[in-house]
Structures are given as structure tokens and as C-alpha cells.
Amino acid sequence: MDLIKLRINVADYDELVQLMLSCTKCDLHTTRKRVVPGEGPLNARIMIIGEAPGEKEDEEGRPFVGAAGQLLTKLLSNVGIRREEVYITNIVKCRPPGNRDPEPNEIEACKPYLITQIFMIKPQVIICLGRHSAREILVMAGYPEKSVSNISSIRGKVFNVRLGDLNVKVLPTYHPAAALYNPKLRGVIEDDLRKIRAIIN
Numbered sequence: 289m290d291l292i293k294l295r296i297n298v299a300d301y302d303e304l305v306q307l308m309l310s311c312t313k314c315d316l317h318t319t320r321k322r323v324v325p326g327e328g329p330l331n332a333r334i335m336i337i338g339e340a341p342g343e344k345e346d347e348e349g350r351p352f353v354g355a356a357g358q359l360l361t362k363l364l365s366n367v368g369i370r371r372e373e374v375y376i377t378n379i380v381k382c383r384p385p386g387n388r389d390p391e392p393n394e395i396e397a398c399k400p401y402l403i404t405q406i407f408m409i410k411p412q413v414i415i416c417l418g419r420h421s422a423r424e425i426l427v428m429a430g431y432p433e434k435s436v437s438n439i440s441s442i443r444g445k446v447f448n449v450r451l452g453d454l455n456v457k458v459l460p461t462y463h464p465a466a467a468l469y470n471p472k473l474r475g476v477i478e479d480d481l482r483k484i485r486a487i488i489n
């Protein structure tokens with residue numbers, strides 16, 4: 289996949305956000321309240337990629353502000369990462385109705401936005417939350433889909449990948465929403481996140 293060809297030609301980040309805010313490339317635009325482009329410093333060394341906005345995110349237009357987001361902020365803080373130092377976004381920028389999984393055509397429609405964000409921010413590490421995010425990023429990096437579809441077997445591993453012209457480390461872990469229902473996963477996510485400090489400079 290030639291990721292560089294998918295990059296959107298924009299003058300700056302603000303122009304990219306404006307494109308996302310007015311996007312009608314898939315049917316999610318008919319049901320969303322607000323687009324959730326992402327937030328965080330544009331020079332962040334760490335980028336977090338979730339799945340899709342939920343109800344609260346759809347209302348506020350900001351990523352990870354609901355219950356899963358609050359848990360994420362706490363888990364990050366427990367391992368010494370401040371949320372404000374991280375750029376946070378999702379695979380798709382609009383809420384799927386009823387929080388269903390995003391459809392392949394919705395992920396595909398949103399992909400140029402995500403790729404352009406990655407190329408602008410140039411993170412050292414991408415943390416993928418949950419199987420959809422991990423599969424999407426690792427397939428983009430050239431891994432066969434079957435080898436990266438099981439989050440339990442790939443979480444906590446650091447993948448050194450090339451995305452277009454960017455060398456980046458990818459760390460998949462469980463989605464914090466899963467840890468809301470299964471508190472045992474909180475410690476696992478923290479153990480995975482703890483690896484970040486050792487691999488960024």
C-alpha cells in the first residue's frame with residue numbers, strides 16, 4: 289500500500305481539521321453530532337490511536353472524554369505519561385451508530401486523514417488501543433492481516449515499522465473500554481504502557 293499517495297495535500301494542520309469537520313465521505317456523517325478529529329501537541333512523541341468516538345466524544349467533539357477515556361487518562365498517569373503530552377485520535381473520526389464496530393468502507397474513507405495526521409506529527413511511538421486500531425496500523429505497515437488480528441497475542445509487543453517514509457514503533461494494547469468491564473486488564477495495559485518510556489528519547 290503506497291501510504292504517501294494517500295496523504296492529503298494541505299497547507300497545515302488547521303486546514304486538515306477543517307476538511308475533517310466538513311467530511312461527507314461515508315454515511316457516518318448523516319448520524320454524527322460532531323466530528324472528532326483528535327487532539328494533542330503536534331510535536332508529540334507519543335500518538336494514541338483508538339477505534340471510534342463514542343457517545344460522549346460525539347457530543348463534545350473530543351477523543352476519549354467518556355468513561356473509557358477517563359480510565360485511559362488514569363492509566364497513562366499511573367505510568368508517568370501525561371495525557372497533555374500525547375496526540376490522541378481514532379481510526380474513524382465519526383461515531384458509528386450505537387457504538388457498533390466501524391465498517392471497512394468507513395475505515396477506508398477515513399484513512400487519508402489518519403495517515404496525514406501520522407505524517408504531520410511524526411511520532412516516535414504509536415500506541416494502538418484495541419484490535420481494530422492495531423490491525424489497521426500493522427496491516428498498513430505490511431503485516432498480513434491474519435498475523436495481527438488477535439490482540440491478545442500481539443499486545444505488549446513493540447513492532448518496529450515503516451509507514452511511508454516514517455520509521456515508528458507500534459505498541460498494541462487492550463482498549464481501555466475492555467478494562468472497564470474486566471478490571472484485571474488495567475494492570476496489563478499499565479505494564480504495556482510502561483514500555484513506552486524505555487523506547488522514546
Ligand code: URA
Nearest residue numbers: 338339340341351352
Ligand atoms: N473509544 C475509542 O476508541 N475512542 C474514543 O475516542 C472513545 C472511546
